[in-house]
Amino acid sequence: MVDNLENEKKETKELLSLAILAGSIMLKNGAETYRVEDTVNRICKSRKKTKYVESFVTPTGIFVSLEYGNEIMTYVQRIKTIKIDLNKIDMINNFSRKFAESDLSIEEGINELKKIDKITGYENTIKILWGSLAAGFFSLLFGANLWDFMASFMVTIFVLIFTTKLCKFNITFFISNFCGAAIASALSILLVKIGLGENVDKIIIGAIMPLVPGVAITNAIRDTMSGDFISGLSRGMEAIVIALSIAFGVGLVLKIYFKGVI
Amino acid sequence: MEFIKQFFFSFICTIGFAIFFSIPKNSILKSGITGAIGWVIYIQITNIFSSTILGIFCGALTVGILGEMLARNSKKPATVFIIPGIVPLVPGSGMYYTMLAITEKRFNDAANIGTETIFIAVAIAMGIIISSSLSKSIKRVKNKS
Incomplete structure (x- = not known):
């Protein structure tokens, strides 16, 4: 009897850690907070033994409380890096539905989640090439000409290679965005001096487009409007700080340029 | 001609960012078309009513509705x-120009561009929230019947 109870308790604990694992993979890859809350709740409620689940998710951490028998278990998970990986969000979403509907054992579930976490998706070179192409077309949307497009494309390739290299050294996002923006504006000025491209400002705007926090500020407002004030505040803060770091980087180089040093 | 040009530019732009955000392979084209239609509607509405915010709102609403439909599909x-x-x-460029103005102590410009940036972000968020709550209520009605 006692053994049985102990086993059930252990199982519930494992269920909780599975839910946290799924939630943290989603949050790390840029899912909205309400979607993470839904997923964690769905996974925890899928097994009948749990009475009560409440989760609280912010972009920097997940808190889940789960009542089982007459005990309450709580789990806190801190999240540090946030990038956007839509493929993983989709896969975890499918997994949580499958897990809730079928009798998949918890161990198998955890193995599957770990497999999803390790998927790398597209090659870095492909990502960089398409990101730069998008940046080039962004300058065209802002009214640049064909030469500006070429310049912006080339500058962005350099910037993205540099920032992905910096990411491997675990450098804080402020520094990497600052360096990326500085390099982008320095190279743009250089290319215009050589004669490739005419409008410095349009090339720079295109080149920093993969860095600027447009999606972050929109998500911040969206979270705030749906009542998740803490998520909204923290995402908004992230957006403001990133924009500030980019402005520092570009502003520094432009200031040196206008003083006539380069 | 201008119309097709804008459609093509924004199509490539969306696809590029979709791959940058590692979208699932079978959704690349669909997301590109969503983004391009949203952008063209933004351009048209802005030209007709000469209001950027209204254009952005209609564009975001279109993207939201198309996105929900594709998601169900x-x-x-x-x-x-x-x-x-x-x-x-x-x-994104608005955020950057605001901060650049602040670092250069042009506070009037910062206030101007900053307010517009925030209004644009609010318009996009509203478009998406309206479309997602519409799809939720349609789902609820369908489940009841």
Whole structure:
């Protein structure tokens, strides 16, 4: 009897850690907070033994409380890096539905989640090439000409290679965005001096487009409007700080340029 | 001609960012079309009513509705289509210009551009929230009947 109870308790604990694992993979890859809350709740409620689940998710951490028998278990998970990986969000979403509907054992579930976490998706070179192409077309949307497009494309390739290299050294996002923006504006000025491209400002705007926090500020407002004030505040803060770091980087180089040093 | 040009530019732009955000392979084209239609509607509405905010709102609403429809169709979360789709509309350059103005002590410019940036972000968020709550209520009505 006692053994049985102990086993059930252990199982519930494992269920909780599975839910946290799924939630943290989603949050790390840029899912909205309400979607993470839904997923964690769905996974925890899928097994009948749990009475009560409440989760609280912010972009920097997940808190889940789960009542089982007459005990309450709580789990806190801190999240540090946030990038956007839509493929993983989709896969975890499918997994949580499958897990809730079928009798998949918890161990198998955890193995599957770990497999999803390790998927790398597209090659870095492909990502960089398409990101730069998008940046080039962004300058065209802002009214640049064909030469500006070429310049912006080339500058962005350099910037993205540099920032992905910096990411491997675990450098804080402020520094990497600052360096990326500085390099982008320095190279743009250089290319215009050589004669490739005419409008410095349009090339720079295109080149920093993969860095600027447009999606972050929109998500911040969206979270705030749906009542998740803490998520909204923290995402908004992230957006403001990133924009500030980019402005520092570009502003520094432009200031040196206008003083006539380069 | 201008119309086709804008459609093509924003199409490539959306696809580029979709791959940058590692979208699932079978959704690349769909997200590109979503983003391009949203951008063209933004351009048209802005030209007709000469109001950027209204244009952005209509563009985001279109992206949201198309995204929800595609999401139901291909059984994926709507974010997969909405995040790349709003990228051309999103006020990234506005954020940058605001901060640049602040670092250069041009506070009037900062206030001007900053307010517009925030209004654009609010318009996009409203468009997406309206479309997602519409799709939720349609789902509820369908489940009841």
